[in-house]
Amino acid sequence: MTLSDTVYERLRTDIVQGRFPPLQPLRLEQLKRDYGVGFSPLREALNRLQGERLVVSAAQRGFRVRSLSVAEMWDAVNSRILIEAEALRLSIDQGGDDWEATLVASFHALSLIVQRLGTGAADGADTAALEELERRHREFHLALISACGSTWLLDFAAKLNTETERYRVLALRCATLRRERDVGAEHRAILDAALARDPERAADLLDAHYRETGHFLEQVLQDAGTAAS
Amino acid sequence: MTLSDTVYERLRTDIVQGRFPPLQPLRLEQLKRDYGVGFSPLREALNRLQGERLVVSAAQRGFRVRSLSVAEMWDAVNSRILIEAEALRLSIDQGGDDWEATLVASFHALSLIVQRLGTGAADGADTAALEELERRHREFHLALISACGSTWLLDFAAKLNTETERYRVLALRCATLRRERDVGAEHRAILDAALARDPERAADLLDAHYRETGHFLEQVLQDAGTAAS
DNA sequence: TAAAGAAGAAATTTCGAAAATCTGGACAAA
DNA sequence: TTTGTCCAGATTTTCGAAATTTCTTCTTTA
Known part of the structure; x- marks a missing residue:
């Protein structure tokens, strides 16, 4: 190093x-x-x-x-949907037992910390726990597409993930409203579709998941913008 | 600079x-x-x-x-198809008169040099002309997707283009066999579909175009590999 | 003979000074 | 007032020496 x-x-x-x-x-x-x-x-x-x-x-x-804007956020989200949906289809097609194992494992690790954060300390305070949440969240989404066999798609997905992470961090900073929908259920649904080897359903669920997150981020950013002005 | x-x-x-x-x-x-x-x-x-x-x-x-291999070439080609096909659909949806103008212009510029090279000097000799051909070829494919409105897709497409260019250069170096199919006709068909604002037909034609090129490159590389060994 | 180790060579990586370039303000000319 | 030029300070960019690490070769030892 x-x-x-x-x-x-x-x-x-x-x-x-x-x-x-x-x-x-x-x-x-x-x-x-x-x-x-x-x-x-x-x-x-x-x-x-x-x-x-x-x-x-x-x-x-x-x-x-580099700058941040709602328009650029949607560009990143849409590109991410295109690339990760395809990578997920490929993973479902090509992934073996080891892929399923890491998939289940990373989902479980994510669930654990979500539960802990939901029941545990006040939200927003424990930055270390939030960073761990972000890490496991990234791990789960990476696991989903990890068996796609395409180094290019994995490379692009990683770049788009860090780009969208900038917006997620920003939203966590200035979000007073809490997230309504149950993200955990969405993750579980994607996992189930992947394990059931249903590429189209899994890709659609992933698409909806990222699109919903995009709408959520847009709302937070706009609220923060109007509140600041 | x-x-x-x-x-x-x-x-x-x-x-x-x-x-x-x-x-x-x-x-x-x-x-x-x-x-x-x-x-x-x-x-x-x-x-x-x-x-x-x-x-x-x-x-x-x-x-x-970085290394070269047939498997990595197909990874790049398939990723390119995914990204440029979507970018082309977006361009057809959002492109205005100026987009059509640059599209027609870049196709014409490409046709001119293809004609000149076809009728003119011996193939392979004039490296300057071949470089100009490659440049105009890149310009045409860039023009197709230039109105997509996504900086990320354009960025990825550019990277994948230089990656596949490595293989095209290699093929030009060791290709003794001539290319059978008429690439110019494929380009014209894509242009027509784009101008007709038919996103699905245009995307399918682009897909076939890149896939064909991939098969061609694979054959050349394998021939070169067996000839060298 | 094979394996391990040490010394020397070669290559990468890092540093701080020096060169090149940009920015903003003072000043003069139109 | 506006426009243009020039200077000083700030900042980026580049260079080559020095520090660090890896690779090679030769020697020693079992």
């Missing part, structure tokens, strides 16, 4: 977590001090983040955090 | 054109001499190329050109 890799991951999470506001210039001198590294690993990390579309750069003008 | 950008583009074309054999380590000292630049712009360019999956890297072990 090189310094570049470390800085890359730290910058990545800091951007996804919204530590740097969108469109804010990322000053190298400041990052140098904050992360305690030289220019080289910083610039290498930023160049990689550009490929993931987390930052944008203009020649001689350095790097900025 | 910074030095990093220049080096990035040069490395990119050199890799796509097959100047560096797949899996060969890219020695920084040698690249430094070849391109006449320091370490910094080189490493920045390589980090960006990693995001496009043209090179791979291992910690403390530098960069290598």
